Structure formats: C-alpha cells, structure tokens
Amino acid sequence: MTREGAITGLLALVVGVVAGLLVAPKPPTWLDPYLPVAVVAAVDAAVGGLRAALERVFSDRVFVVSFLSNVLLAAALVALGDALGVGGAMSTAVVVVLGIRIFTNASAVRRSLLKL
Amino acid sequence: MTDELPSRTPRLHVPPPGESPPGELPLGEPADTTGPAGGGPAVVHPTVGKATSGGTGSRVRLLRYVTVLLLAVLGFGVAVMIRIADTPERLAAARPDELATELEDLAVAGRRLEVEATGLEQTRAAVADGARGDADLDRARREAEALAVLAGTGPATGPGVTLRIDDPRGTVEAWILVDALQELRDAGAEAIELSGVRVVASTYIVDAPGGGMTVDGGSVVPPYELRVVGDAHTLAQAMRIPGGVLDTVATRDGAHAEVTNSDRIEIRALRAVPTPRFARPAG
Numbered sequence: 001m002t003r004e005g006a007i008t009g010l011l012a013l014v015v016g017v018v019a020g021l022l023v024a025p026k027p028p029t030w031l032d033p034y035l036p037v038a039v040v041a042a043v044d045a046a047v048g049g050l051r052a053a054l055e056r057v058f059s060d061r062v063f064v065v066s067f068l069s070n071v072l073l074a075a076a077l078v079a080l081g082d083a084l085g086v087g088g089a090m091s092t093a094v095v096v097v098l099g100i101r102i103f104t105n106a107s108a109v110r111r112s113l114l115k116l
Numbered sequence: 117m118t119d120e121l122p123s124r125t126p127r128l129h130v131p132p133p134g135e136s137p138p139g140e141l142p143l144g145e146p147a148d149t150t151g152p153a154g155g156g157p158a159v160v161h162p163t164v165g166k167a168t169s170g171g172t173g174s175r176v177r178l179l180r181y182v183t184v185l186l187l188a189v190l191g192f193g194v195a196v197m198i199r200i201a202d203t204p205e206r207l208a209a210a211r212p213d214e215l216a217t218e219l220e221d222l223a224v225a226g227r228r229l230e231v232e233a234t235g236l237e238q239t240r241a242a243v244a245d246g247a248r249g250d251a252d253l254d255r256a257r258r259e260a261e262a263l264a265v266l267a268g269t270g271p272a273t274g275p276g277v278t279l280r281i282d283d284p285r286g287t288v289e290a291w292i293l294v295d296a297l298q299e300l301r302d303a304g305a306e307a308i309e310l311s312g313v314r315v316v317a318s319t320y321i322v323d324a325p326g327g328g329m330t331v332d333g334g335s336v337v338p339p340y341e342l343r344v345v346g347d348a349h350t351l352a353q354a355m356r357i358p359g360g361v362l363d364t365v366a367t368r369d370g371a372h373a374e375v376t377n378s379d380r381i382e383i384r385a386l387r388a389v390p391t392p393r394f395a396r397p398a399g
Contacts (some may be wrong), residue, residue, distance in 0.1 A: 005180075016191025024199045030223050039197050042190040049183075068184045104233035105304040 006053065013046075029114045033087055034075040041074035042067060044098045047105045054112035074098065153154070265307055267315035268387035272307035276345040276381035277352050279361070283338035285370040286327040293321050293329065294339065296361045303354035305346040307383050311336045314385040348377040 029036055045067040052058040074094050081090020264270030279296065281288060297315060300308060309316035313331045324330045328337040344351055355361045355375045365373035 005130055008184055009187050012187040013191040016188035016193075017195040018191075019188070020192040021199065024194065027196065027200070029217070035193065035200075036197060039190070039193045042186075042193060046187065046190055060176065060183045063187060064182045098337075103354025 005058070009049075029084065033082060033091060034078055037074040037078050037091050037098075038071045040095050040098045040102075041070040044102050044105070045070045047102050047109065051105045051108045054109055070098075177194070185188050186215065245393060267389075268314040268317075269306070269389045271382070271384050272345050273380065273382045274306070274345040275348045275377075275379050276305075276343065277348050277355070278376045278378060278381070279342040279344065280376070281338070281340040281342075281365055281371065281373045283340065283368070283371045286338065287368040288338070288340070288365060288371050290321045290323045290329050292361070292364055294343075295316060296342065296355075297321075299354050299361055300344050300346070300351060303346065303351045305344045305351060307345040309343045309383045309385045311341050312385055314383070314387045316387055341382060345381050345383060348379075351375075352377055372395065 013083065048066065049058060049063045053063070077094050078087060078091050081087045081093075084090075177353075261270060265272045281293075281296075293310070297308065297310075297319075310319075310321075310331055313319070313334055313336065315331075319332050322330050324335060328335055329340075330336070352375045355373075362373050362375065365371045
C-alpha cells in the first residue's frame, strides 16, 4: 500500500538530482548562506516524512507545510543571524539542530523497518 | 508499533480525516503549475497511509503533487549544492561574465576577511602585550630574588669556600675579620655568613669586651666560620695570597685559619627585610 507512494517519492528525488546535475544553475551569490541550511532543513522534512510513512501516518498536507516552514524558518534564522553579525554561528546552530532531528527520525525509521 | 514511538515531532500529528479546511494550502506555491485540479479523473489514490484517504479527492491529489514536487526540489537542491561545492569543475564550465561576477564577489569577501584579519591581528597584539607583561613580571621576580640574595633577605646556595679561624687564645681582632670580608668581597663573594650571621653591606664587626666579637649586635665566639658563596678557586686564592688573610691569622698567637673549597655551600641565615621609614622608591 505504501509502496507506490514511496516509489513515486524516490523517483521524484532521483529526477530532481539528475535535473540538478544536468542543469547545474548557479544560484545568486546572496543566496549562498541560505541554500545549505535550506537543503538540510528539506532533508530533515523528508526524513520526517519517511518516518511518518513507515508509521502509516503520512499526510501530504503535513509534509508540505512542514517542508516549506522548515526551509523558510531555517533560512530566516540564518538571515537573522547575519543581521546580528553571527551568521556563521547561526548556520552551524541550525545545521546541528536539524542534524539531531534527522538522527532522531532516522532512528525511528530504523526501528520501524526492523520492527524493533 | 506506533505506541512505543516518541511523539515529540508535532509534524507527525495525524489530522483527523476529512477535516482539512478548504484553502488550507497557505502557500501561493507551484501547485498551480503541477496540479491541474480537476483536470484528471477525480479518483482518490490512497497510496500512502490512511491520512490521505479522508480528504476530498482533488485536494488530496493536489497535495500529493506538491509533495512529489517538493521532493524533486529537494533532490535538485542537493545536486546543485554538491555541484557548487565542486569548485574546479564549476570554474571550468563558467562563462566569462560569471567569472567576472565571481571575481568581484571574491574581492568583496576578501575585503571583509581583511577587516576581520585586522581585528584578529589587533587581538593577537593585545594578547602578546599581555604575554610581554607576564615576561616583565617574571624578570622582575628573578631580579627581586637576585637582590634578595645580595641583601641577605633570601637564602642562597652555590659553590664556594668555608674559612675556619681557630682562635683558642682570643688574639684575633675584629679588623682581621673585616679585612677577610673585604678580601672575600674583592674576590667576588656573593653571599657570606659569619658563624650564623648573614653578612650584608651594613654589617659591622667590633671586638667584644672579654673575648669574641659583636657582629650586627649579636655575640660571636671563636672558632669563627665564614661560609662564602662565589667562585671557589678565586676565593681560596684570595685567602691564600702571601700576606693575605691566612698569613695574617697565622701571625696571631695560637690562631690558625684554613680554607676548604666546596661544590655546594648553602646559606640559610637570613636578615630581616628592612622597612625604610623615610625613603620611598622613586619612579
């Protein structure tokens, strides 16, 4: 039952990666500080979605909202950090927090997969 | 399965089926490009999870499209970031105007880093100043210790000689000891102790009535023992020089003096630190 959705998502990821590698656009320089944290935030949302899917509670609505709010919030935090003159430290903090969340969700995914 | 999982992530909250309010898609997002709402057959595909099975069909499909699009965007972003990190390849593929822009950006970044470097250099200079202050303190402390040895307020140790003057009949007078001290100082004595009394610049020696001597107010009786820190060989030579201290003592009735070199003389007798009443250190 979840297989079709999972495959669709995976395909979408692969298509995105291929497109990114092929097109290889150069993002504007002013985006440089925000893109990495945005990507990490998106990865966090994706892992959270995977966890929810494995727990059979996945909802597109929740995923879309959390994805976009994650990305925007991460970028906004880094922008705030830049405005306060602690941009580098703020990016590090955001990445660390998101990394912790990714690990938490990944361990939940692992538990779901191994039925432990 | 779900009961043992921590419910810390609010994102995992299951919305009650069928409760999605209309227009809850708050983002003027690329939904319009991907989701031709109502275009396809309005069949519900509950592909993943039960939560999708409750909403109205087209909205659910729209959200599903958005989800897929977002995942694609994520993949795209990851690929772009990886591509960006791959600098040499990117530079080779870049167009001249891109390179010019980048050069400008790098110049701006370079200026910013220069400012930062200036600040850091100032910090380093400040820290180095602090270290130099420490060095000054160390030097002052060493100097104070050296001066304490010379002033007799600190213990001293080092090579030197012991000069022992036996005077069983009390014929050695104070001037002989004063001469001996003078000789020792000329020979480079750095710390002197006379029978337990530290000898300093202000030390005086006078004959005591009824034998012995008064040294700095204290009574000293024969045999006199001078323990001296300095260059042992030079000090001993100074004592043995013809007509010098040993010879002078030998001319006194019954008196005898001898010099012993030593690798290590330890002088523990101390003089109290003087407290000047009037004199103050002048800058």
